[in-house]
Amino acid sequence: MQTLDAGVGQKGARKGVGPLIAPLSDLQRPLRQQIFERVRAAGMIPRVQVAKELGVSPASVTTITSELIDSGLIEEVMTARDSDSGRGRPAVALGVRRDAHRVAGMKISDREHTAVIVDFAGNLIADDAIPRRPGPMTLNDLLLAMETLLDRVCAKAALSRADLSAIGVGVPGFVDSLDGIVLWSSILNDRNVPLASVAARRLGLPVWIDNDANLVALAELWFGAGRTLSDFAVVTIEHGVGMGFVLNHRLYRGSQRLGMELGHIKVQLDGALCRCGQRGCLEAYVADYALAREATTALNWGHKDAPPIGVLLESLYDHAKAGNATARSIFRRAGRYLAVGLSNVINLFDPALIILSGERMRYDYLYASETLAEMDNLAINTGRPRPPIEIHAWGDLLWAHGAAALALSSVSEMLLAANREIAAQ
Amino acid sequence: MQTLDAGVGQKGARKGVGPLIAPLSDLQRPLRQQIFERVRAAGMIPRVQVAKELGVSPASVTTITSELIDSGLIEEVMTARDSDSGRGRPAVALGVRRDAHRVAGMKISDREHTAVIVDFAGNLIADDAIPRRPGPMTLNDLLLAMETLLDRVCAKAALSRADLSAIGVGVPGFVDSLDGIVLWSSILNDRNVPLASVAARRLGLPVWIDNDANLVALAELWFGAGRTLSDFAVVTIEHGVGMGFVLNHRLYRGSQRLGMELGHIKVQLDGALCRCGQRGCLEAYVADYALAREATTALNWGHKDAPPIGVLLESLYDHAKAGNATARSIFRRAGRYLAVGLSNVINLFDPALIILSGERMRYDYLYASETLAEMDNLAINTGRPRPPIEIHAWGDLLWAHGAAALALSSVSEMLLAANREIAAQ
Incomplete structure (x- = not known):
C-alpha cells in the first residue's frame, strides 16, 4: 500500500491541502467532494439517490463518480433495491472502497493512550491501549509512547507501518490542526509543540493532529449523528470539558482553529482555579479534577493518602448513591454548572442536537433530570422546546476512532485534490 | 415600480424563498447567487475579476452575468481601469442596478423608531425617526407607529409605498426571521406575535423581520467589514446586549433562528435579574438598564424622581469622568462583565474580528484599556494575539440600514430564484 508523502513534516504542503480545516467556502468544497462525502456518509447509495440528494443532474454524478472510481476512492457494489418485497432486484450502488487505504487513529490522554487501525470506510481492524502516569510529560516521552502504541496496534492488525496511509492524533488542549501545533496541553510540559511534523518524522507517516473534543465530533460526523444531521454540537466531559460543532457537514474550528473551548468559558468572575x-x-466546576478537589474534602482524604483520581471519583459516586448529602451536593453543583454551560451553548448556537459524550457520563448525576430542568430554566424562554440532548457514554475507543476519521479525511481530501488536478488537465 | 407579491402574509411563500436564512448549504447558494453577491460587495468589479475571485471560468461568469443583466439585477458600468496612471483606459465593470428596486428598513426600539429608504445598491435616499415612550406596547400601537413612520419617510423621499419592493424590520428580542414571528420582545406586550405577516397586510408590502443585532451584523456584511472579511462577530450594547455572527458571507442564525443570544448567556449562577x-x-450586568439600576442607588435618586434613562446614564457618565468613585465602579463592573462576555465569544467562536457596536459605545469606560486587558486575561492563553476589536459607535441609522439590507437580500434572492427558474426552463 502506498504511503502519501504530502504532509510529512512539510508545513507548506499541509496548508495547501487543508483537510476539513478549510473555511466553509462553497468554492473549496466542489461537487466532487460533496459526492464523495455523500457516498461515505450513506455507506451504500445508488447514483440516482446521490443526484437527488445533492440536487444535481444524474449525468454530472455519473461523470464524477467514474473519476472517483478510476482514482480508487469509491467502488460499485451490488445491492438489493427492493429487499423488503422479497423480490430483491439487484441494483448497483456506490460505496467507499474499503481496501483503498488503512489509517491509524490515536487518542492521547491523561491516564492512557488508545489507538485504532481502520480501513478506508472506517471499519475497525484492530485496537490497543497503553496506560500512563497522569501529569505533563516531555515531547520525547510522548513520541516514545506513540511509537510503542503504533507498533503494538500494527502487530495486532498484522500490518506494518508502511501499510498505513496516515495517522490522526487527538490531543487535549489548544491545538492548531492546520499548522499541526499543540499550543498548550495538560499532558505536555512545553507550549507551542509542532507535534504533527515531529511525530511524522519519527513515525515515517503523515500525521494530523487536533483537539480531542473536535475528534469526538468528527467521529459523530463520520459514524454517528452526522449520517443524518448536517448540524449538531458535541460536549465532552472527561478530565476536561470540550466541545465540537458540526456545521454544514464540517467541523467549525474558528479563524485560528482555536474555537469551541467550552471548558474555558468563564461562568464565574474570579471563580474557581482551572x-x-x-x-x-466551566471545567474548573465540572471536570473530574474539579470533582476530585471537593471529594478529598468531603471524604476526609488528605493530599497524601488520596487514591488515584479514578478510585476517588468512584468512591464519591458510591457515597452519593448511598445517600451521602455532601457527596450528592458535589455532583449537584457540578450538574448546575454543566447546566449553565449547556444553556450557553443553546443560547449562542441554537443547535439542532447536543450530544453529551465522554467517560464521565457514567456519573448520571451530571445529567440527572434536575440538571436538564435547570438547563431549561437557563436557556432563553422562547416558548419552543429545547434541542434534544443525547448521551453517548462512549470511551476512549470512540475518541481514537475520531482521530482515525481525521486521518481518513486528510487522505481522501488529498486524493480528491489530486483527482481534481488530473480532471482539470 | 413593481411590488413583489411573494411574502405578503404568505408563510408558505416565505419559507420557499428563505433569504439569508437558508442553512449554510453549498447547494442553496448557486453560482448565480455567489456572482451577484460578489458584484454587490465589490460595488464595481470587472467580469474577469469576478471569475478570478470565485475560481470559475470567465465563460461561466459571462453567461450568468448576461442573465443577471437581463433580469435587471446588475448592469454594466464604464470605469477607468488604470486611472492612477492618468491614461484612464475605459473598461466595462459590473455593478448592482441601483434603480432596480427601493426598499425601506426600520429599527424598532425602546426610545425611538428609525427608518431609511435605500436604493438597490444600498444608497440612502431618505431617513426619519419618531420618538416613543419606553416600555412594552400593544401590537396595534406598534403597527400604527410603523405605518406613521413609513409614510413620513416615504414623503421625505417623495415616494409612495407602492414604489417600495419590501420592508425590513429589526426588533429587539427573540425573533424567528424565517417564520416572521417575534417570540418575545421587551417592546411588545405579547409573545409569539406573527409580526411579518400582520405588518405586511397592514402596510401592503412584503415585510421581513429579524433580531436587531442580526441586522447590525447584516449592515456590516453589506456595507462594512463584510466587503473584505467573510467571517466576523458583531456585539451590540444598547438597551440590551446582542450578537450577530457572519460565517462564510452569511449570517449564522442557528437551527431555529434563535442563536447568538449573547445578552442571555449566564455569567453568574443565581445572579442579577434580567x-x-x-x-x-450578561445583559443584566452590562446593558443600560443594568447601569441605570445601580445609578439610582449611587446618585441617590429614588424611583419617582429618577430622570429618563438617557439623562440618568449621561449624569452617571459625567460623575465618573469627574472622578466619582462609585460612578466609576459601576462602569468598571459592567466593563468586567463585558470582558467575560467577549472572552467567551473568543473562546467559543475564535472570530477573525469582533466589532463592538451600539449607542452605549460612547461610554468609553465599557471598553477602556482595563476592560480589554481583562478580556485578554479571560480569553484562553494560546500565546497568539487576540482577535482585533473594532468600535463602531453608530446610531440607530446603521441599524435601520441593516434592516434595509434584510429587505434587499429578500428581494434579490427572490429575483435570483425567479431567474434560476427561468434559466432552468
Whole structure:
C-alpha cells in the first residue's frame, strides 16, 4: 500500500491541502467532494439517490463518480433495491472502497493512550491501549509512547507501518490542526509543540493532529449523528470539558482553529482555579479534577493518602448513591454548572442536537433530570422546546476512532485534490 | 415600480424563498447567487475579476452575468481601469442596478423608531425617526407607529409605498426571521406575535423581520467589514446586549433562528435579574438598564424622581469622568462583565474580528484599556494575539440600514430564484 508523502513534516504542503480545516467556502468544497462525502456518509447509495440528494443532474454524478472510481476512492457494489418485497432486484450502488487505504487513529490522554487501525470506510481492524502516569510529560516521552502504541496496534492488525496511509492524533488542549501545533496541553510540559511534523518524522507517516473534543465530533460526523444531521454540537466531559460543532457537514474550528473551548468559558468572575491557570472556567466546576478537589474534602482524604483520581471519583459516586448529602451536593453543583454551560451553548448556537459524550457520563448525576430542568430554566424562554440532548457514554475507543476519521479525511481530501488536478488537465 | 407579491402574509411563500436564512448549504447558494453577491460587495468589479475571485471560468461568469443583466439585477458600468496612471483606459465593470428596486428598513426600539429608504445598491435616499415612550406596547400601537413612520419617510423621499419592493424590520428580542414571528420582545406586550405577516397586510408590502443585532451584523456584511472579511462577530450594547455572527458571507442564525443570544448567556449562577425574567444574564450586568439600576442607588435618586434613562446614564457618565468613585465602579463592573462576555465569544467562536457596536459605545469606560486587558486575561492563553476589536459607535441609522439590507437580500434572492427558474426552463 502506498504511503502519501504530502504532509510529512512539510508545513507548506499541509496548508495547501487543508483537510476539513478549510473555511466553509462553497468554492473549496466542489461537487466532487460533496459526492464523495455523500457516498461515505450513506455507506451504500445508488447514483440516482446521490443526484437527488445533492440536487444535481444524474449525468454530472455519473461523470464524477467514474473519476472517483478510476482514482480508487469509491467502488460499485451490488445491492438489493427492493429487499423488503422479497423480490430483491439487484441494483448497483456506490460505496467507499474499503481496501483503498488503512489509517491509524490515536487518542492521547491523561491516564492512557488508545489507538485504532481502520480501513478506508472506517471499519475497525484492530485496537490497543497503553496506560500512563497522569501529569505533563516531555515531547520525547510522548513520541516514545506513540511509537510503542503504533507498533503494538500494527502487530495486532498484522500490518506494518508502511501499510498505513496516515495517522490522526487527538490531543487535549489548544491545538492548531492546520499548522499541526499543540499550543498548550495538560499532558505536555512545553507550549507551542509542532507535534504533527515531529511525530511524522519519527513515525515515517503523515500525521494530523487536533483537539480531542473536535475528534469526538468528527467521529459523530463520520459514524454517528452526522449520517443524518448536517448540524449538531458535541460536549465532552472527561478530565476536561470540550466541545465540537458540526456545521454544514464540517467541523467549525474558528479563524485560528482555536474555537469551541467550552471548558474555558468563564461562568464565574474570579471563580474557581482551572488547570489552565485562569479562574472561573466551566471545567474548573465540572471536570473530574474539579470533582476530585471537593471529594478529598468531603471524604476526609488528605493530599497524601488520596487514591488515584479514578478510585476517588468512584468512591464519591458510591457515597452519593448511598445517600451521602455532601457527596450528592458535589455532583449537584457540578450538574448546575454543566447546566449553565449547556444553556450557553443553546443560547449562542441554537443547535439542532447536543450530544453529551465522554467517560464521565457514567456519573448520571451530571445529567440527572434536575440538571436538564435547570438547563431549561437557563436557556432563553422562547416558548419552543429545547434541542434534544443525547448521551453517548462512549470511551476512549470512540475518541481514537475520531482521530482515525481525521486521518481518513486528510487522505481522501488529498486524493480528491489530486483527482481534481488530473480532471482539470 | 413593481411590488413583489411573494411574502405578503404568505408563510408558505416565505419559507420557499428563505433569504439569508437558508442553512449554510453549498447547494442553496448557486453560482448565480455567489456572482451577484460578489458584484454587490465589490460595488464595481470587472467580469474577469469576478471569475478570478470565485475560481470559475470567465465563460461561466459571462453567461450568468448576461442573465443577471437581463433580469435587471446588475448592469454594466464604464470605469477607468488604470486611472492612477492618468491614461484612464475605459473598461466595462459590473455593478448592482441601483434603480432596480427601493426598499425601506426600520429599527424598532425602546426610545425611538428609525427608518431609511435605500436604493438597490444600498444608497440612502431618505431617513426619519419618531420618538416613543419606553416600555412594552400593544401590537396595534406598534403597527400604527410603523405605518406613521413609513409614510413620513416615504414623503421625505417623495415616494409612495407602492414604489417600495419590501420592508425590513429589526426588533429587539427573540425573533424567528424565517417564520416572521417575534417570540418575545421587551417592546411588545405579547409573545409569539406573527409580526411579518400582520405588518405586511397592514402596510401592503412584503415585510421581513429579524433580531436587531442580526441586522447590525447584516449592515456590516453589506456595507462594512463584510466587503473584505467573510467571517466576523458583531456585539451590540444598547438597551440590551446582542450578537450577530457572519460565517462564510452569511449570517449564522442557528437551527431555529434563535442563536447568538449573547445578552442571555449566564455569567453568574443565581445572579442579577434580567428583563427576560431569568437571573445571571450578561445583559443584566452590562446593558443600560443594568447601569441605570445601580445609578439610582449611587446618585441617590429614588424611583419617582429618577430622570429618563438617557439623562440618568449621561449624569452617571459625567460623575465618573469627574472622578466619582462609585460612578466609576459601576462602569468598571459592567466593563468586567463585558470582558467575560467577549472572552467567551473568543473562546467559543475564535472570530477573525469582533466589532463592538451600539449607542452605549460612547461610554468609553465599557471598553477602556482595563476592560480589554481583562478580556485578554479571560480569553484562553494560546500565546497568539487576540482577535482585533473594532468600535463602531453608530446610531440607530446603521441599524435601520441593516434592516434595509434584510429587505434587499429578500428581494434579490427572490429575483435570483425567479431567474434560476427561468434559466432552468
